[in-house]
Amino acid sequence: MAATDFVFIIKTRRAVVQESKESILKYKLAYSGIILFVYVIGKNIPLYALDISAYREAYFNVEELLLQSIGGDAYRSSVFALGIFPSMISGFLVQIFMAVRGLFTKSVISPGKSRRMTVAVTLAIALFQAFTRVREIKFIASAQEIPIVQAIAAAEMVTGAVLIMWLSDRNSRYGVSGRMVFITVNILERIMGVLYKNKLQDLAVPLMISAVMMLIMMIMENTEKRISVQRISIHNIYADKNYMAIKLNPAGMMPMMFTAAVFMLPKLIISLLISYYPHHQGILWWQENLSLTKPFGIFIYIVCEYLLTILFAMFMLSPKDISERFLKSGDSIVDLHAGRDTRRYLRGVVWRLSLVGATVMGACIVTPMLLQAYGGMSSTLAALPTSMMMLIGFSCNMYRECVTYWNYDSCRPLF
Numbered sequence: 364m365a366a367t368d369f370v371f372i373i374k375t376r377r378a379v380v381q382e383s384k385e386s387i388l389k390y391k392l393a394y395s396g397i398i399l400f401v402y403v404i405g406k407n408i409p410l411y412a413l414d415i416s417a418y419r420e421a422y423f424n425v426e427e428l429l430l431q432s433i434g435g436d437a438y439r440s441s442v443f444a445l446g447i448f449p450s451m452i453s454g455f456l457v458q459i460f461m462a463v464r465g466l467f468t469k470s471v472i473s474p475g476k477s478r479r480m481t482v483a484v485t486l487a488i489a490l491f492q493a494f495t496r497v498r499e500i501k502f503i504a505s506a507q508e509i510p511i512v513q514a515i516a517a518a519e520m521v522t523g524a525v526l527i528m529w530l531s532d533r534n535s536r537y538g539v540s541g542r543m544v545f546i547t548v549n550i551l552e553r554i555m556g557v558l559y560k561n562k563l564q565d566l567a568v569p570l571m572i573s574a575v576m577m578l579i580m581m582i583m584e585n586t587e588k589r590i591s592v593q594r595i596s597i598h599n600i601y602a603d604k605n606y607m608a609i610k611l612n613p614a615g616m617m618p619m620m621f622t623a624a625v626f627m628l629p630k631l632i633i634s635l636l637i638s639y640y641p642h643h644q645g646i647l648w649w650q651e652n653l654s655l656t657k658p659f660g661i662f663i664y665i666v667c668e669y670l671l672t673i674l675f676a677m678f679m680l681s682p683k684d685i686s687e688r689f690l691k692s693g694d695s696i697v698d699l700h701a702g703r704d705t706r707r708y709l710r711g712v713v714w715r716l717s718l719v720g721a722t723v724m725g726a727c728i729v730t731p732m733l734l735q736a737y738g739g740m741s742s743t744l745a746a747l748p749t750s751m752m753m754l755i756g757f758s759c760n761m762y763r764e765c766v767t768y769w770n771y772d773s774c775r776p777l778f
Contacts, residue, residue, distance in 0.1 A: 392538075417501040432750075433447055433627070441523075445493065449488040455624065493518075554754065579723060583611050614717060673718065680713050696708065
């Protein structure tokens with residue numbers, strides 16, 4: 364083979380590889396765009412025999428606006444009315460089951476079996492939620508037709524929940540940010556609705572609070588604690604510049620997503636019980652007070668946020684796994700022995716950072732809720748600062764992911 368032919372082959376291969384690499388980010392963004400297009404269409408397809416006139420004008424309080432981020436449409440009356448709640452809570456429950464199971468056995472559940480468990484739990488939760496929700500929806504049908512219409516609507520909602528789960532899985536594989544794109548769309552819809560329906564003078568205070576909360580979220584998401592690490596494989600001038608970074612908010616926006624889902628689960632159970640025991644005083648008390656418009660409901664919500672922030676931080680960072688990797692590789696944290704000392708130190712760091720993150724996030728969430736509960740702010744406007752804060756948090760994560768793909772596309776092949 365001539366030298367010129369060899370050079371031509373190398374250049375051709377480099378051009379093909381470079382072209383394929385440059386399409387990764389574009390492909391993922393285009394795929395997520397198609398997924399969102401399907402999701403937005405589904406959010407606007409009403410359920411069978413729905414009384415659309417009953418949902419043209421509706422009043423939303425802070426709880427409904429906040430839970431809309433994991434729900435489907437604003438009125439929860441479309442084929443995507445259940446939103447990502449069933450898949451979120453099923454994944455959470457399966458992870459808890461696997462973690463508890465790991466305490467008693469060393470056998471590992473295969474990814475396929477874990478996936479089947481998640482799908483089964485998702486279907487069960489979707490059926491339960493659809494059965495509860497369909498009783499509150501207004502239909503255009505006679506009394507004799509109502510049971511049939513409700514069954515059809517419930518089947519539509521369950522099908523929509525399964526489709527959303529599939530779309531979320533496909534977007535996680537081939538798109539950007541997984542299920543976060545659905546939450547981002549819901550939040551944007553909620554923000555635009557609040558801004559459109561209120562006057563500028565009414566929005567002044569909520570927007571000021573939103574600006575402060577957005578700044579706090581930017582700091583929390585982009586500030587990190589650096590722990591110096593000794594790498595035995597590095598013996599050059601960069602040996603003393605190695606570190607392990609932990610964000611100031613270690614769990615990120617995951618607790619915000621799952622807090623709403625966990626808070627929504629007992630409300631569904633209470634709604635089901637109240638349909639069978641409409642005059643039970645204890646159930647009525649829980650129904651009235653387990654709300655984000657009541658101090659008791661706000662307290663429960665913040666407690667859930669605290670617990671989930673610490674739980675997710677410990678689970679995602681896993682000081683035990685990090686210390687075991689150090690033992691296997693021979694690396695260590697500066698001035699610390701590998702093993703038990705490292706595990707204790709990392710556990711303390713994660714605990715303190717997660718506690719700080721939970722406190723800051725909890726304060727940002729509870730401030731507008733308390734203003735709404737005690738009459739200082741309208742119920743609709745009270746959710747605006749929290750929505751803005753969540754939007755910035757999700758946007759930071761999506762931006763970092765896109766930057767990663769962009770940097771990967773920018774790399775040039777060696778040959």
